[in-house]
Amino acid sequence: MPVLVTRFRQLRLARMCAVVTVVTALLLTSCGGSGPSSPNPSTPPLPTATSSQGATPAASTMPVTTTRSLNLTAAGATFPFVLYSKWVSEYNKLNPGIKISYNSIGSGGGKQQFSAQTVDFGASDSVMTDEELAGAKGRAVLQLPATLGAVVLTYHLPGIGKGLRLDPQTITDIVFGRVTKWNDPKIKALNPDLNLPNLDIAFVYRSDGSGTNNIFTDYLSAISAEWKGKVGAGTSVKWPVGIGAKGNEGVAGQVKQLPGSLGYVELAYAVQNKLGYAFIKNKAGNYIEPSFDSVSEAAAGAVIPDDFRAKIVDAAGSGSYPISSFTWLLVYKDNPNSARAQEIARFLWWGVHQGQAFCKDLYYAPLPTSLVQNEEQAILALTSSGQPLFQGGRQ
Amino acid sequence: MRLTAPETEPASTRARRHSLGRGNITDQAFKGLTLLVALSVLALAGLLVFELTKGSMLSIRTFGFGFLSSQHWDPVHQEFGVLPLVFGTLVTSLIAVILAVPISIGIAIFLTEVCPLPLRRPISFLVDLLAAIPSIVYGLWGLVVLVPWIRVTMGPSVQKPLGWFPLFGGPIYGIGVLAAGLILAIMIVPIISAVSREVISSVPQAQKEGMLALGATRWETVWKVVLPFVRTGLVGAVILGLGRALGETMAVTMVIGNRHEIVASLFSPSATMASTIANEFTEATYKLYISSLIEVALVLMILTLMVNILARTLVWRFTAKVKGERTL
Numbered sequence: 272m273p274v275l276v277t278r279f280r281q282l283r284l285a286r287m288c289a290v291v292t293v294v295t296a297l298l299l300t301s302c303g304g305s306g307p308s309s310p311n312p313s314t315p316p317l318p319t320a321t322s323s324q325g326a327t328p329a330a331s332t333m334p335v336t337t338t339r340s341l342n343l344t345a346a347g348a349t350f351p352f353v354l355y356s357k358w359v360s361e362y363n364k365l366n367p368g369i370k371i372s373y374n375s376i377g378s379g380g381g382k383q384q385f386s387a388q389t390v391d392f393g394a395s396d397s398v399m400t401d402e403e404l405a406g407a408k409g410r411a412v413l414q415l416p417a418t419l420g421a422v423v424l425t426y427h428l429p430g431i432g433k434g435l436r437l438d439p440q441t442i443t444d445i446v447f448g449r450v451t452k453w454n455d456p457k458i459k460a461l462n463p464d465l466n467l468p469n470l471d472i473a474f475v476y477r478s479d480g481s482g483t484n485n486i487f488t489d490y491l492s493a494i495s496a497e498w499k500g501k502v503g504a505g506t507s508v509k510w511p512v513g514i515g516a517k518g519n520e521g522v523a524g525q526v527k528q529l530p531g532s533l534g535y536v537e538l539a540y541a542v543q544n545k546l547g548y549a550f551i552k553n554k555a556g557n558y559i560e561p562s563f564d565s566v567s568e569a570a571a572g573a574v575i576p577d578d579f580r581a582k583i584v585d586a587a588g589s590g591s592y593p594i595s596s597f598t599w600l601l602v603y604k605d606n607p608n609s610a611r612a613q614e615i616a617r618f619l620w621w622g623v624h625q626g627q628a629f630c631k632d633l634y635y636a637p638l639p640t641s642l643v644q645n646e647e648q649a650i651l652a653l654t655s656s657g658q659p660l661f662q663g664g665r666q
Numbered sequence: 667m668r669l670t671a672p673e674t675e676p677a678s679t680r681a682r683r684h685s686l687g688r689g690n691i692t693d694q695a696f697k698g699l700t701l702l703v704a705l706s707v708l709a710l711a712g713l714l715v716f717e718l719t720k721g722s723m724l725s726i727r728t729f730g731f732g733f734l735s736s737q738h739w740d741p742v743h744q745e746f747g748v749l750p751l752v753f754g755t756l757v758t759s760l761i762a763v764i765l766a767v768p769i770s771i772g773i774a775i776f777l778t779e780v781c782p783l784p785l786r787r788p789i790s791f792l793v794d795l796l797a798a799i800p801s802i803v804y805g806l807w808g809l810v811v812l813v814p815w816i817r818v819t820m821g822p823s824v825q826k827p828l829g830w831f832p833l834f835g836g837p838i839y840g841i842g843v844l845a846a847g848l849i850l851a852i853m854i855v856p857i858i859s860a861v862s863r864e865v866i867s868s869v870p871q872a873q874k875e876g877m878l879a880l881g882a883t884r885w886e887t888v889w890k891v892v893l894p895f896v897r898t899g900l901v902g903a904v905i906l907g908l909g910r911a912l913g914e915t916m917a918v919t920m921v922i923g924n925r926h927e928i929v930a931s932l933f934s935p936s937a938t939m940a941s942t943i944a945n946e947f948t949e950a951t952y953k954l955y956i957s958s959l960i961e962v963a964l965v966l967m968i969l970t971l972m973v974n975i976l977a978r979t980l981v982w983r984f985t986a987k988v989k990g991e992r993t994l
Contacts (some may be wrong), residue, residue, distance in 0.1 A: 377948030379956075382820070397951070478924030478941075480741075480949025488742075503742035506949035514839050514935040515924030517945060521809075528814055529839060587702060
């Protein structure tokens, strides 16, 4: 008997190893096979780390001859992982001494590790609340929007591709379970041209805690006071109706299988897999197709406070897609380790400028230029032990 | 009934025992080292319980026993109750065991008592192989093959005559309690059958031959001699399978539907403890949330521990019995 038990342990171990290998392989291929685009040369070349530009403020504090060498660690959100790993590898090509390892452990974990100072910078799909900021070892935090994500409603209706129209009221009624049939008069009224079937609406939500949940429930809270009061927004919520599937692929797979289902996935995922998605009525009253441009427009149309902690769901602007959000990089405004602080700032600078050129190829929406200017100021204001990182600020 | 001869011990055995017993300094060191390694396992288990308890203190202080009895799992409003998860875990595992046990024991009996010798090894190998398939593969298969089958074929045909009964009522999404139970059943068949096979093959040949000599058929031999002889061992095998079913995460998460609800229908979505931890831990955004998930892990561990202790006790009792009967 005991021999047998041991053998099962071995089998189980072997299986675990196999899973790890497969997952690693998948991750490697998914970040290695990204587009061949090159950085956009038209962006301002300020404190980028290339030492050839002798006139940059950075160069005045750093001898040109030394090869900079530093390992930075970062952790956080899974949603921007593909973009960040592209950034990291491209940045490393330009600055061979700088190695950044980004661990996509989730936004919650990212905030925690950042607050505990076990990583050089963090990343999160949701902003740090005042309470969380107070817990960040008492130091001021800059939360810098890095790119934009959006959530689309995808459905499985025989004979109907993309372009089903939905408005906030109907979406609320569906997620509360009050509209249960596709041929409900409310949906029909919005889509007089479509031949809507007499099918039950099976709502599919994401069961794993995720930024996608956060964005979608934020949107529902913005459009419905009832939702805000009864359910609220978060990475996981108590859904009034529906079934839960794990991950974008789980939701999409379920929607693909189940006629009459309605789910929500990341824009990137919907575009890559050519899913049918709904056009959503925005604040201005227009039905907007989700796209990188309409998402960027939502960010441009929104009022962004100085600390960048802005929600852009249900944003103003005639062409704004209403279910979108920033994802943030988290850094300390003052970092006593001057060498690290400089490298982090350089990377951030590169990310909001050259880095944005990689967004669309990887299915992220780039930051609007108006916002990038504000972020420049924030990066230039970073300090180390009270001293500005880039002396004299912008040339 | 054989007679043992305890007084005649081979000289080689005696020599070996001596060298182990006293030994020199290296032997002593070796003994110490192995003892240390053995104790480290205990220490590790203790540490695990300690850490889990420590991690869940916040949740234990906040909710007390309410955590075990509450049905609400609402991260937004900071309410956490484990009851629907315990329910989902136990029900899916129960379905799995009910389905897997007859099949597994059937396989074991076939392999030990009926199967022609040349086929025995290849078939055993195939059954063992099932245990080595990663659970995510089972999950994918469940999602792509089993779930549509339940939704389109099996579900409606069961619901048509029996839909009035709550157990088979409600809308059929395909994913749900039944899908999870079926996947788990397939996953634990190799474990239960392999352990049962081993247990059944330990039945003394003399007993079976005795029965056959009395004129019993093969069926009567299995039913009246083999199975009663190994009853407790089989229970141990089943509980090992149950232990696996209780803790299985990936495949269940993919097909159960992940709703924190106590449901009446086999077709309804539910959630298990393991699937909830897998789903929510990475993005648990505040301390009480994380603490509650750790307490879920603690509850799951205690449950699994209890099941395993039960299994080991039964297996020990069984092996003691076999030894006893052999020396009669």
